[in-house]
Amino acid sequence: MVFRRRRLALASVAAAAATALVAGCASGPGGSSSGAGGDTLTLWTHNAGNSAELDVVKKIIKDFNDSQDKYTVELQSFPQTDYNNSVVAAASARKLPCLLDVDGPNVANWAWGGYLAPIDVSGSEVPVKDQLASTVGTYKDQLYSFGFYDVSLALFARGSVLNEHGIRIPTPGKPWTKGEFDAALAELRKSGKFAYPLEMGTGGSGEWWPYAYSPQLQSFGGDLIDRNGHKSASGTLDGKESVEWGNWFRSLVTKGYMAKKSGADPNKDFLAGKSAIQWDGSWNAAKNAQKLGDDLVILPPVDFGEGPKIGGASWQWAMSSTCSDKDGAQEWLRFSRRTKYFVDYAEATSTIPATDAAARQIADYRPGGKFEVLVQFAREYATVRPVTPAYPYISTEFQKAAQDILAGADPESALGQAAKNIDNNLKTNNNYAG
Amino acid sequence: MTTKIAALERLCPVRRTRTTNARRRQSLTALGMATPAVVLLIVFLVVPVVLAFALAFTDARLISPTPARFVGLRNFTQLFEDPVFYKSLRNTAYFAAVVVPLQAGLALALALLVNAKVRGVNFFRTVYFLPVVTSMVVVSLLWTFLYRKDGLVNHVISTLTLGHVQGPDWLGDPATAMPAIILMSVWQGVGFHMVIWLAGLQTIPVELYEAAELDGATTWHRFRHVTWPGLRATRTFVLVTITIAAFSLFTQIRVMTQGGPLDSTTTVVYQAVRTGYDQQQTAYAATVSLVFFVLVLTVSLVQRFLTREKD
Numbered sequence: 001m002v003f004r005r006r007r008l009a010l011a012s013v014a015a016a017a018a019t020a021l022v023a024g025c026a027s028g029p030g031g032s033s034s035g036a037g038g039d040t041l042t043l044w045t046h047n048a049g050n051s052a053e054l055d056v057v058k059k060i061i062k063d064f065n066d067s068q069d070k071y072t073v074e075l076q077s078f079p080q081t082d083y084n085n086s087v088v089a090a091a092s093a094r095k096l097p098c099l100l101d102v103d104g105p106n107v108a109n110w111a112w113g114g115y116l117a118p119i120d121v122s123g124s125e126v127p128v129k130d131q132l133a134s135t136v137g138t139y140k141d142q143l144y145s146f147g148f149y150d151v152s153l154a155l156f157a158r159g160s161v162l163n164e165h166g167i168r169i170p171t172p173g174k175p176w177t178k179g180e181f182d183a184a185l186a187e188l189r190k191s192g193k194f195a196y197p198l199e200m201g202t203g204g205s206g207e208w209w210p211y212a213y214s215p216q217l218q219s220f221g222g223d224l225i226d227r228n229g230h231k232s233a234s235g236t237l238d239g240k241e242s243v244e245w246g247n248w249f250r251s252l253v254t255k256g257y258m259a260k261k262s263g264a265d266p267n268k269d270f271l272a273g274k275s276a277i278q279w280d281g282s283w284n285a286a287k288n289a290q291k292l293g294d295d296l297v298i299l300p301p302v303d304f305g306e307g308p309k310i311g312g313a314s315w316q317w318a319m320s321s322t323c324s325d326k327d328g329a330q331e332w333l334r335f336s337r338r339t340k341y342f343v344d345y346a347e348a349t350s351t352i353p354a355t356d357a358a359a360r361q362i363a364d365y366r367p368g369g370k371f372e373v374l375v376q377f378a379r380e381y382a383t384v385r386p387v388t389p390a391y392p393y394i395s396t397e398f399q400k401a402a403q404d405i406l407a408g409a410d411p412e413s414a415l416g417q418a419a420k421n422i423d424n425n426l427k428t429n430n431n432y433a434g
Numbered sequence: 435m436t437t438k439i440a441a442l443e444r445l446c447p448v449r450r451t452r453t454t455n456a457r458r459r460q461s462l463t464a465l466g467m468a469t470p471a472v473v474l475l476i477v478f479l480v481v482p483v484v485l486a487f488a489l490a491f492t493d494a495r496l497i498s499p500t501p502a503r504f505v506g507l508r509n510f511t512q513l514f515e516d517p518v519f520y521k522s523l524r525n526t527a528y529f530a531a532v533v534v535p536l537q538a539g540l541a542l543a544l545a546l547l548v549n550a551k552v553r554g555v556n557f558f559r560t561v562y563f564l565p566v567v568t569s570m571v572v573v574s575l576l577w578t579f580l581y582r583k584d585g586l587v588n589h590v591i592s593t594l595t596l597g598h599v600q601g602p603d604w605l606g607d608p609a610t611a612m613p614a615i616i617l618m619s620v621w622q623g624v625g626f627h628m629v630i631w632l633a634g635l636q637t638i639p640v641e642l643y644e645a646a647e648l649d650g651a652t653t654w655h656r657f658r659h660v661t662w663p664g665l666r667a668t669r670t671f672v673l674v675t676i677t678i679a680a681f682s683l684f685t686q687i688r689v690m691t692q693g694g695p696l697d698s699t700t701t702v703v704y705q706a707v708r709t710g711y712d713q714q715q716t717a718y719a720a721t722v723s724l725v726f727f728v729l730v731l732t733v734s735l736v737q738r739f740l741t742r743e744k745d
Contacts, residue, residue, distance in 0.1 A: 085711075088496060113497035205692070261606050396712050400694075407608065407695035417517070424512070425715075428493065
């Protein structure tokens with residue numbers, strides 16, 4: 001009797017535990033649609049804390065909500081560092097919002113993973129074909145996302161400093177060659193006026209590494225992966241040209257041209273005159289112009305052989321695959337595609353507007369404006385990061401290899417290991433088919 | 435108590451049922467009280483551990499359109515060919531091998547100091563304990579600045595040596611990165627174990643010291659023959675907790691070095707998190723965790739065996 005009672009008690013403990021578990025899980029696979037209650041559409045953005053951009057999003061939402069009675073869009077903003085994790089967590093719980101923004105290089109991964117649904121924005125004021133190619137996210141020939149702006153990389157310098165050291169000021173028609181660039185750095189180093197002549201933000205972390213340095217790798221003739229089918233990195237990421245890039249990248253540190261790890265605020269160091277040339281994003285162009293005035297020169301990237309290259313694709317808007325009101329979500333996406341919003345975004349965030357029509361309305365970016373050259377870079381030099389679901393993995397491997405090279409690893413073995421890991425990842429994931 | 439009841443039962447068999455009823459009620463109450471803890475343990479400990487073990491044999495990914503499939507030992511063969519895994523193991527072992535004796539010893543020394551009956555000792559106790567109640571993330575961030583090439587640590591070195599010695603970039607050099615992290619970790623954790631030692635010290639009866647003093651024992655002899663044997667149980671506890679904490683080194687690495695430079699600070703737990711979240715390889719991370727679990731279990735069992743009651 002005692003024994004039986006005890007067993008009963010034990011069983012009830014187990015049952016209680018099981019119920020708690022089931023209750024915890026039930027909210028997961030139970031519902032198959034989310035993000036819309038009644039006619040309210042939820043929208044997620046990574047912009048919490050970035051009030052300039054957030055205000056534009058709020059403005060579009062308000063205009064949309066006021067323009068019709070059928071749908072109401074509701075904003076939820078996240079800090080950028082937590083945003084991707086929040087999306088992944090929400091997707092596992094099938095609680096994705098209807099509308100969300102996504103960083104350009106992640107579009108393929110999220111589309112493949114079933115987070116995003118293809119969108120149809122035909123009939124909106126701005127046709128997709130008018131946009132800069134890097135601001136449109138496609139996967140398997142379907143449109144998944146679009147952005148209102150892009151950013152560009154450029155070399156920033158003081159014209160007076162270059163002239164003083166007898167260094168030619170390059171133009172988009174005639175960018176620096178590798179030899180010229182190295183000679184310029186040597187000259188600047190010799191002057192002894194700079195802690196480091198070149199500032200490339202090597203203290204940064206995460207996506208900055210592939211964004212900033214893989215275009216240089218591509219200009220050498222290498223790449224992150226063989227883009228033909230995206231099935232192998234061996235022979236490309238550890239090929240002859242890539243290793244050459246690695247050797248050059250390392251030489252910047254050994255020759256004292258660049259800090260192995262730059263300070264907490266590289267742009268501040270450049271503006272304070274600690275470095276002569278900065279490889280940086282267009283988001284600092286306005287600040288540089290304000291501080292340096294006419295002395296600021298915005299230079300095209302160095303041509304290491306295969307022409308100047310910069311990265312492409314910034315944050316873009318997309319619709320989740322579990323959205324229960326896809327018509328409403330696409331209605332919002334179409335509504336937002338107006339030139340005035342493209343202008344608002346670019347002005348608020350000092351970024352490059354995604355269309356020429358918008359660029360013409362912004363003094364700095366219209367033909368003849370002081371940042372027109374950045375639009376030109378984005379149009380002519382932008383290479384999007386490989387459009388493959390494997391990209392997040394490739395990104396981490398490249399980042400580690402590049403950091404190891406700067407720390408003194410042999411470029412051939414560091415890139416070789418990264419290529420091997422990527423190939424192995426592609427193989428175990430069946431090339432991300434399905 | 436039990437023998438008394440047993441004797442009573444033998445004397446008066448009639449009263450047996452009532453005793454069993456009472457006992458039954460007692461055990462039910464006990465179970466009822468244990469239930470919340472048991473449920474929480476099952477949900478937050480047993481289930482995740484079982485899940486991790488199961489995931490290690492699948493190809494589960496963080497983001498994936500297809501459900502996980504069983505892949506046998508593929509993750510394990512991949513893991514044992516992974517050069518970073520061996521570096522992680524080596525670094526973890528290195529960290530534990532230095533931190534365990536250093537932190538335990540230093541904590542004991544501090545405990546002996548603050549156990550002294552002098553004025554203002556509470557002030558020192560608080561000071562030594564302060565780093566423990568500060569978040570490790572904050573501590574790591576602060577020390578990252580201290581360790582910079584132009585940071586405070588190098589300024590102090592330069593000033594003390596009148597500018598003759600220029601300190602290295604502590605976290606940027608593979609030779610100094612791990613020692614720098616060890617130093618910081620010991621500084622942060624030593625206060626906690628000081629308190630544990632202190633508790634142990636205060637359980638030793640004062641009479642023993644008085645007797646030893648009367649016998650003319652020196653300070654060293656008093657420590658060797660009174661304090662040290664008296665700390666037996668505390669010793670085991672401190673040893674096991676520091677070892678386990680040292681093996682799970684992660685926060686400092688994540689904030690300060692991200693495993694670099696040249697894998698000189700990557701650890702097993704850091705590798706599990708990096709592969710599991712940053713690289714989306716959930717199953718592979720589960721494999722790392724499983725192997726890690728077995729290793730920690732082995733070490734703990736060995737420690738338990740070595741520190742067992744020999745009589």
